[in-house]
Amino acid sequence: MKSPKGKYAWTVTVGEKGQFVIPKQAREIFDIKPGDTLILLGDEKRGIAIPPKSSFAEFTAKIFEDKEDDDD
Template sequence: MNGPKGKYAWTVTVGEKGQFVIPKQAREIFDIHPGDTLILLGDEQRGIAIPPKESFSEFAARLFDTATADSGR
Protein backbone atom coordinates (compact mmCIF):
# COMPACT_ATOMS: atom_id res chain seq x y z
CA MET A 1 0.00 0.00 0.00
CA ASN A 2 1.42 3.37 -0.98
CA GLY A 3 0.88 6.38 1.26
CA PRO A 4 2.75 9.25 2.88
CA LYS A 5 6.47 8.59 3.38
CA GLY A 6 7.09 6.61 6.55
CA LYS A 7 3.42 5.69 6.98
CA TYR A 8 2.25 2.12 6.41
CA ALA A 9 -0.87 0.00 6.65
CA TRP A 10 -1.24 -3.76 6.35
CA THR A 11 -4.00 -6.24 6.91
CA VAL A 12 -3.67 -9.46 8.89
CA THR A 13 -6.04 -12.34 9.50
CA VAL A 14 -6.58 -13.59 13.05
CA GLY A 15 -6.49 -17.38 13.24
CA GLU A 16 -8.58 -19.69 15.41
CA LYS A 17 -6.06 -19.41 18.28
CA GLY A 18 -6.18 -15.59 18.17
CA GLN A 19 -2.78 -15.33 16.48
CA PHE A 20 -1.78 -13.29 13.46
CA VAL A 21 1.34 -13.04 11.33
CA ILE A 22 3.12 -9.71 11.08
CA PRO A 23 3.73 -9.12 7.36
CA LYS A 24 7.32 -9.60 6.16
CA GLN A 25 7.64 -5.98 5.00
CA ALA A 26 6.58 -4.77 8.47
CA ARG A 27 9.05 -7.12 10.19
CA GLU A 28 11.86 -5.85 7.97
CA ILE A 29 11.01 -2.15 8.36
CA PHE A 30 10.65 -2.39 12.15
CA ASP A 31 13.48 -4.90 12.69
CA ILE A 32 11.24 -7.58 14.26
CA HIS A 33 12.78 -11.06 14.59
CA PRO A 34 11.59 -14.45 15.87
CA GLY A 35 11.69 -14.47 19.67
CA ASP A 36 11.32 -10.68 20.01
CA THR A 37 8.86 -9.45 22.61
CA LEU A 38 6.37 -6.87 21.42
CA ILE A 39 4.17 -4.48 23.40
CA LEU A 40 0.48 -4.40 22.49
CA LEU A 41 -1.40 -1.28 23.63
CA GLY A 42 -5.16 -1.00 23.42
CA ASP A 43 -7.68 1.79 23.75
CA GLU A 44 -11.38 1.02 23.29
CA GLN A 45 -11.89 4.37 21.55
CA ARG A 46 -8.73 4.58 19.42
CA GLY A 47 -7.84 0.92 18.73
CA ILE A 48 -4.72 -1.19 19.05
CA ALA A 49 -1.12 -0.06 18.62
CA ILE A 50 2.17 -1.93 18.58
CA PRO A 51 4.80 0.78 19.15
CA PRO A 52 8.45 0.21 18.26
CA LYS A 53 10.07 -1.42 21.27
CA GLU A 54 12.71 1.32 21.47
CA SER A 55 10.03 3.99 21.82
CA PHE A 56 8.32 2.13 24.61
CA SER A 57 11.62 1.49 26.43
CA GLU A 58 12.42 5.22 26.31
CA PHE A 59 8.92 6.07 27.56
CA ALA A 60 9.17 3.58 30.44
CA ALA A 61 12.61 4.89 31.42
CA ARG A 62 11.29 8.47 31.55
CA LEU A 63 8.24 7.33 33.51
CA PHE A 64 10.34 5.57 36.14
CA ASP A 65 12.81 8.47 36.33
CA THR A 66 9.88 10.81 36.97
CA ALA A 67 8.39 8.47 39.57
CA THR A 68 11.75 8.25 41.39
CA ALA A 69 12.15 12.04 41.33
CA ASP A 70 8.59 12.55 42.61
CA SER A 71 9.06 10.11 45.51
CA GLY A 72 11.94 12.23 46.80
CA ARG A 73 9.68 15.21 47.50
Protein backbone atom coordinates in the same frame (compact mmCIF):
# COMPACT_ATOMS: atom_id res chain seq x y z
CA MET B 1 -3.64 6.21 -4.06
CA LYS B 2 -0.05 6.56 -2.92
CA SER B 3 0.61 6.60 0.83
CA PRO B 4 2.73 9.36 2.39
CA LYS B 5 6.44 8.60 2.74
CA GLY B 6 7.12 6.53 5.84
CA LYS B 7 3.44 5.66 6.38
CA TYR B 8 2.21 2.10 5.93
CA ALA B 9 -0.96 0.07 6.29
CA TRP B 10 -1.34 -3.70 6.27
CA THR B 11 -4.14 -6.12 6.99
CA VAL B 12 -3.79 -9.28 9.07
CA THR B 13 -6.14 -12.14 9.82
CA VAL B 14 -6.63 -13.27 13.40
CA GLY B 15 -6.59 -17.05 13.75
CA GLU B 16 -8.65 -19.25 16.05
CA LYS B 17 -6.07 -18.90 18.84
CA GLY B 18 -6.17 -15.08 18.61
CA GLN B 19 -2.80 -14.91 16.84
CA PHE B 20 -1.82 -13.00 13.74
CA VAL B 21 1.28 -12.84 11.56
CA ILE B 22 3.08 -9.53 11.21
CA PRO B 23 3.57 -9.01 7.45
CA LYS B 24 7.11 -9.61 6.16
CA GLN B 25 7.46 -6.04 4.89
CA ALA B 26 6.55 -4.69 8.35
CA ARG B 27 9.03 -7.05 10.06
CA GLU B 28 11.77 -5.91 7.70
CA ILE B 29 11.02 -2.18 8.01
CA PHE B 30 10.83 -2.31 11.81
CA ASP B 31 13.59 -4.92 12.24
CA ILE B 32 11.34 -7.38 14.08
CA LYS B 33 13.06 -10.73 14.59
CA PRO B 34 11.85 -14.08 16.01
CA GLY B 35 11.96 -13.94 19.80
CA ASP B 36 11.63 -10.14 19.98
CA THR B 37 9.32 -8.75 22.63
CA LEU B 38 6.76 -6.23 21.40
CA ILE B 39 4.61 -3.76 23.32
CA LEU B 40 0.89 -3.96 22.63
CA LEU B 41 -1.03 -0.89 23.76
CA GLY B 42 -4.79 -0.62 23.70
CA ASP B 43 -7.31 2.17 24.05
CA GLU B 44 -10.98 1.25 23.83
CA LYS B 45 -11.76 4.44 21.89
CA ARG B 46 -8.67 4.70 19.67
CA GLY B 47 -7.72 1.06 19.09
CA ILE B 48 -4.56 -1.01 19.35
CA ALA B 49 -1.01 0.19 18.72
CA ILE B 50 2.24 -1.74 18.47
CA PRO B 51 5.01 0.85 18.82
CA PRO B 52 8.54 0.07 17.60
CA LYS B 53 10.58 -2.01 20.02
CA SER B 54 13.12 0.83 20.25
CA SER B 55 10.52 2.83 22.19
CA PHE B 56 10.28 0.19 24.94
CA ALA B 57 13.12 1.64 27.04
CA GLU B 58 11.81 5.17 26.59
CA PHE B 59 8.28 4.04 27.47
CA THR B 60 9.31 2.21 30.64
CA ALA B 61 11.60 5.06 31.70
CA LYS B 62 8.64 7.42 31.44
CA ILE B 63 6.49 5.12 33.57
CA PHE B 64 9.10 4.94 36.32
CA GLU B 65 9.82 8.67 36.07
CA ASP B 66 6.15 9.43 36.70
CA LYS B 67 6.07 6.94 39.58
CA GLU B 68 9.06 8.62 41.28
CA ASP B 69 7.35 12.01 40.93
CA ASP B 70 4.24 10.59 42.63
CA ASP B 71 6.27 9.22 45.56
CA ASP B 72 7.75 12.63 46.46
